[in-house]
Amino acid sequence: MSRPASCAQTIDPKLFRQLLGCFPTGVAIITARAADGKPVGLTCNSFSSVSLEPPLVLFSLRKASSLLGVFGEASTFAINILSQDQDALSSRFASSKIADKFEGVSWRFGPLGAPLIDDCLVSFECSFHARHEAGDHDIFIVEVKDMNTSSAGNALVFYKGAYMMLAESLRKLVLEGQLDTPDIDEAYRVLYGTLLRLACDRASEEEIDAIEASVNEIELHQAVDALPMRIEATASFFSSISVAGHNEALRLMAQTMTKVLRERMTHVIPMRPRPDTFPLRRQIVHRLRARDAEGAERSLHEMIDLLRKGEEDGTTPDAAAA
Incomplete structure (x- = not known):
């Protein structure tokens, strides 16, 4: 069956981003180990579940991200879901002005060797499954191998450009x-x-x-x-x-x-x-x-x-x- 000819409007990127903000999302810090063994990480709200069997989740990174190469070479990752009292961590790992994001942050290596941030709601440690190009982002699909929870608080939620x-x-x-x-x-x-x-x-x-x-x-x-x-x-x-x-x-x-x-x-x-x-x-x-x-x-x-x-x-x- 053929699709009807498109008559859609031209999408303004700034407005598109603003309207996407109408969908509340949780906030996570995605972490990995660089080739020199140092922990790296960034704030991400593009985390989503994909499959239960096997347990797959995804996150996406901008092609312009300075960490894209590090994540592209990594074999294990950690997805750290933030609680509502960790908004300062979210801002820290989102900042391009802070060279060492982990300085002063309490964290540890997980069983697979990925950096786990302490006191998060949940941490998923994952292995690489697939990577796909999608516009100005790369989508990483990873398989959950280990998970733990250490906080009974509420999730940090991002909505319309501000924390809920x-x-x-x-x-x-x-x-x-x-x-x-x-x-x-x-x-x-x-x-x-x-x-x-x-x-x-x-x-x-x-x-x-x-x-x-x-x-x-x-x-x-x-x-x-x-x-x-x-x-x-x-x-x-x-x-x-x-x-x-x-x-x-x-x-x-x-x-x-x-x-x-x-x-x-x-x-x-x-x-x-x-x-x-x-x-x-x-x-x-x-x-x-x-x-x-x-x-x-x-x-x-x-x-x-x-x-x-x-x-x-x-x-x-x-x-x-x-």
Whole structure:
């Protein structure tokens, strides 16, 4: 049976990576021994099971990885599944700036000679089974020969560019009222003010179009029963600004602030439409198109001030980011 002709869109790599982040994954450190006997390892969330009989699992490495050659020559590997209190290890083994990843880390050689990291949820020691090229990655299929568990904690989970542990902690802080409105306002002023300045220099017209589209959505969903759609449109407004700023570190911080925004708008602040903020969002878009960094940041501050003034006057606000 012949397949229909493809009419699929061109896939943007950055957006593809971002959307893949919508699928929560565990975090593992894959380790092996180099030819000189030294342990090597890297953080990986592409680990997956393949078969029960025989017990096969897989992980993938970028072709650009400096360790691809070492892993290609290794005959045994260890897959160390991290617990939620091992996020520092995840960051350490993901960093290209740390030469000796194992310095200061508690570990041992397993029965097959692969490095096992202490206190992980689970460690699988494996032998080589197969290797396949797949785009810009190589897929390693390995057979589990030994396994052990040494922790009764919860798994470290990666979701939308952040550790789930962090996201859940933020949710708890918001719901318990431990994040004060002035602190949140200041965070939005500093973070999104910086992103707007960057966007004035770096954003494409298409990215500014996306910000304007979210403004249109906010104005469209003003009915009392449209709260969920208004929340999504507001989150999209700030997410689009973070994308337009073209700074990966600040974008990840913005994802954290979006988590705070969603929880506050959903559970904490009784929301009502605020059409008085519409012109200020429009000004932000206009000043972005004009590449007026100071004007765009000033409009953001004015919007936050207006929302707070409404609160002081007894008008229920959307939120600092509504």
